[in-house]
Amino acid sequence: MNDKVLLAHGSGGRLSHDLIEKYFMPRLDNPILNRLDDSAVLEMKGRIAFTTDSYIIKPVFFPGGDIGRLAVCGTINDLSTSGAVPKYLSLGLIIEEGLPIADLEDIMASVSETAKEAGVFVVTGDTKVVDHGSADGIFINTSGIGIIPEDIDISGANAKDGDKVIISGTIGDHGITVMAQREGLKFTVPVESDCAPLNGLVSDILKVSANIHCLRDPTRGGLATTLIELASQSGVGIQIYEDKIPVRDAVRGMCEILGFDPLYIANEGKMVIIAGPEDADIIIDILRKNRYGGDAAVIGEVTSQQKGRVVLKTGLGSSRIVDMPAGDLLPRIC
Amino acid sequence: MNDKVLLAHGSGGRLSHDLIEKYFMPRLDNPILNRLDDSAVLEMKGRIAFTTDSYIIKPVFFPGGDIGRLAVCGTINDLSTSGAVPKYLSLGLIIEEGLPIADLEDIMASVSETAKEAGVFVVTGDTKVVDHGSADGIFINTSGIGIIPEDIDISGANAKDGDKVIISGTIGDHGITVMAQREGLKFTVPVESDCAPLNGLVSDILKVSANIHCLRDPTRGGLATTLIELASQSGVGIQIYEDKIPVRDAVRGMCEILGFDPLYIANEGKMVIIAGPEDADIIIDILRKNRYGGDAAVIGEVTSQQKGRVVLKTGLGSSRIVDMPAGDLLPRIC
Numbered sequence: 001m002n003d004k005v006l007l008a009h010g011s012g013g014r015l016s017h018d019l020i021e022k023y024f025m026p027r028l029d030n031p032i033l034n035r036l037d038d039s040a041v042l043e044m045k046g047r048i049a050f051t052t053d054s055y056i057i058k059p060v061f062f063p064g065g066d067i068g069r070l071a072v073c074g075t076i077n078d079l080s081t082s083g084a085v086p087k088y089l090s091l092g093l094i095i096e097e098g099l100p101i102a103d104l105e106d107i108m109a110s111v112s113e114t115a116k117e118a119g120v121f122v123v124t125g126d127t128k129v130v131d132h133g134s135a136d137g138i139f140i141n142t143s144g145i146g147i148i149p150e151d152i153d154i155s156g157a158n159a160k161d162g163d164k165v166i167i168s169g170t171i172g173d174h175g176i177t178v179m180a181q182r183e184g185l186k187f188t189v190p191v192e193s194d195c196a197p198l199n200g201l202v203s204d205i206l207k208v209s210a211n212i213h214c215l216r217d218p219t220r221g222g223l224a225t226t227l228i229e230l231a232s233q234s235g236v237g238i239q240i241y242e243d244k245i246p247v248r249d250a251v252r253g254m255c256e257i258l259g260f261d262p263l264y265i266a267n268e269g270k271m272v273i274i275a276g277p278e279d280a281d282i283i284i285d286i287l288r289k290n291r292y293g294g295d296a297a298v299i300g301e302v303t304s305q306q307k308g309r310v311v312l313k314t315g316l317g318s319s320r321i322v323d324m325p326a327g328d329l330l331p332r333i334c
Numbered sequence: 335m336n337d338k339v340l341l342a343h344g345s346g347g348r349l350s351h352d353l354i355e356k357y358f359m360p361r362l363d364n365p366i367l368n369r370l371d372d373s374a375v376l377e378m379k380g381r382i383a384f385t386t387d388s389y390i391i392k393p394v395f396f397p398g399g400d401i402g403r404l405a406v407c408g409t410i411n412d413l414s415t416s417g418a419v420p421k422y423l424s425l426g427l428i429i430e431e432g433l434p435i436a437d438l439e440d441i442m443a444s445v446s447e448t449a450k451e452a453g454v455f456v457v458t459g460d461t462k463v464v465d466h467g468s469a470d471g472i473f474i475n476t477s478g479i480g481i482i483p484e485d486i487d488i489s490g491a492n493a494k495d496g497d498k499v500i501i502s503g504t505i506g507d508h509g510i511t512v513m514a515q516r517e518g519l520k521f522t523v524p525v526e527s528d529c530a531p532l533n534g535l536v537s538d539i540l541k542v543s544a545n546i547h548c549l550r551d552p553t554r555g556g557l558a559t560t561l562i563e564l565a566s567q568s569g570v571g572i573q574i575y576e577d578k579i580p581v582r583d584a585v586r587g588m589c590e591i592l593g594f595d596p597l598y599i600a601n602e603g604k605m606v607i608i609a610g611p612e613d614a615d616i617i618i619d620i621l622r623k624n625r626y627g628g629d630a631a632v633i634g635e636v637t638s639q640q641k642g643r644v645v646l647k648t649g650l651g652s653s654r655i656v657d658m659p660a661g662d663l664l665p666r667i668c
Contacts, residue, residue, distance in 0.1 A: 008661025012554025220346025327342025
């Protein structure tokens with residue numbers, strides 16, 4: 001009967017309480033959340049990282065993940081970029097009236113599984129329901145808190161001349177997968193979203209190198225936009241080599257057919273690492289041992305030339321400035 | 335030309351950066367946000383409160399406030415219910431393509447003013463844009479972090495037999511105001527939303543009483559739902575007196591005409607306080623001196639009877655059990 005989400009599920013009344021008790025608490029169960037006060041109470045000491053992201057991806061389910069996994073991974077990865085150990089998440093749902101309850105259950109199962117995989121707890125939440133036509137299925141906001149170990153100082157402003165630029169794996173998988181889903185395209189070689197929590201991978205490399213200067217996950221705007229941001233924030237130039245950047249054949253093929261550049265396609269399970277050159281080899285070794293870092297590669301270096309800019313050296317030996325895209329190649333990719 | 339929000343403003347590319355630089359940073363400027371890393375870095379020690387809420391109110395502008403003020407107040411008030419001193423907010427925007435930039439500017443001005451009034455900083459944010467028809471104007475998520483002073487232990491589970499139940503002012507103002515806006519109703523007596531940050535009020539009463547056991551802001555579901563939650567969480571009964579509950583004439587009149595009960599109408603600037611009876615007078619004195627507590631009143635008490643239930647004594651001396659509403663009286667009120 002009630003196989004769809006109703007406006008009343010967001011009312012704060014009895015149906016809201018039922019939704020929380022029946023579908024959310026069994027999945028998210030932990031002593032902090034279980035208090036059910038308006039705020040979670042956490043013990044903290046030292047520096048913490050705090051971040052927020054809303055997820056509006058379309059479609060909600062896609063090969064390699066769904067909006068639930070994405071919402072947990074995205075915020076975990078943002079926390080990880082400051083070198084923090086992610087600990088606690090909030091979960092804010094905006095649901096369109098009429099969303100199948102079965103979809104909500106699948107999404108909550110993903111949230112729960114991904115949080116367990118990453119070792120984080122959802123400690124506070126909120127559910128709102130809007131009338132049919134006033135949203136598109138479900139939007140999720142996750143905010144997150146992580147603890148920054150004492151000796152860590154990682155920021156987009158810390159890249160230094162001579163540093164190496166590393167990517168933890170192939171680029172473009174997420175964006176191309178979601179677009180293919182949306183457009184109903186068929187691939188001969190299947191491609192999946194890379195959507196993954198990278199806190200383990202980051203913690204692995206921080207254990208072996210004290211010379212990691214910047215971490216950033218190249219999501220919206222892709223690797224190109226991320227590198228331009230880092231070059232600008234640090235006031236340095238970045239030079240990258242086209243033929244060192246790992247791209248799957250299926251992604252490269254799709255990009256060629258459609259006129260996209262993989263540099264601008266979103267990733268949801270990759271990390272850009274800028275580190276002192278002396279540690280590049282050990283970082284690559286460690287990344288490749290991680291389940292999410294098998295295709296890690298050094299793709300370029302930081303220079304003192306062309307400050308604030310990213311220069312791409314092509315396979316043919318020519319150079320071009322990498323521009324920040326004005327707008328969207330692919331809207332609603334995350 | 336660009337007087338409306340475009341999909342490209344949410345792309346992560348150049349237009350996203352322009353939007354942030356032009357409209358957000360000047361309003362929200364603070365050293366933590368200005369780093370522009372993916373996570374804010376905060377120094378913390380001891381217990382912190384962490385909470386999240388999404389705001390989907392319709393219409394976005396209403397007498398007494400707008401979605402920007404509401405989003406800041408709502409999360410500040412949730413933090414305050416744990417006795418925390420609110421410190422930092424995140425701001426997650428989901429904007430429908432086509433929202434007038436002028437509206438966005440007004441909303442950001444409200445966010446900024448309300449944050450200043452309450453002494454909190456927006457330290458991290460995110461902006462997503464969805465295609466026209468996939469959202470309704472703008473939705474805002476705010477998550478917040480506050481610091482809980484050492485000697486504070488406030489929870490919905492702490493109400494004790496004999497405690498007094500206090501409300502910080504008139505009920506129903508917010509819900510009735512928003513409904514009147516939406517329905518185009520005209521009042522002879524004007525009514526405004528009570529939307530306000532209550533951290534100052536909470537801090538005032540915590541200074542004079544060590545016997546405050548529960549704090550909760552009666553938003554969705556109104557005073558009735560909040561009291562039922564507290565009775566249930568604490569395993570106590572709550573008895574309230576109809577003629578002691580402050581209600582504005584205009585709100586009472588509207589409720590009578592439309593068949594609503596003010597007990598169930600949302601508030602956005604009120605606090606329910608449950609405290610030891612010995613401190614009720616001083617708490618009322620202090621509340622009434624605060625700009626948001628002028629109509630504060632003791633409205634009932636905690637009992638050991640009818641555990642988990644709220645009983646209303648009417649003006650005529652009869653009693654009735656106050657039920658939790660199943661669904662929405664007024665959807666999209668916050």
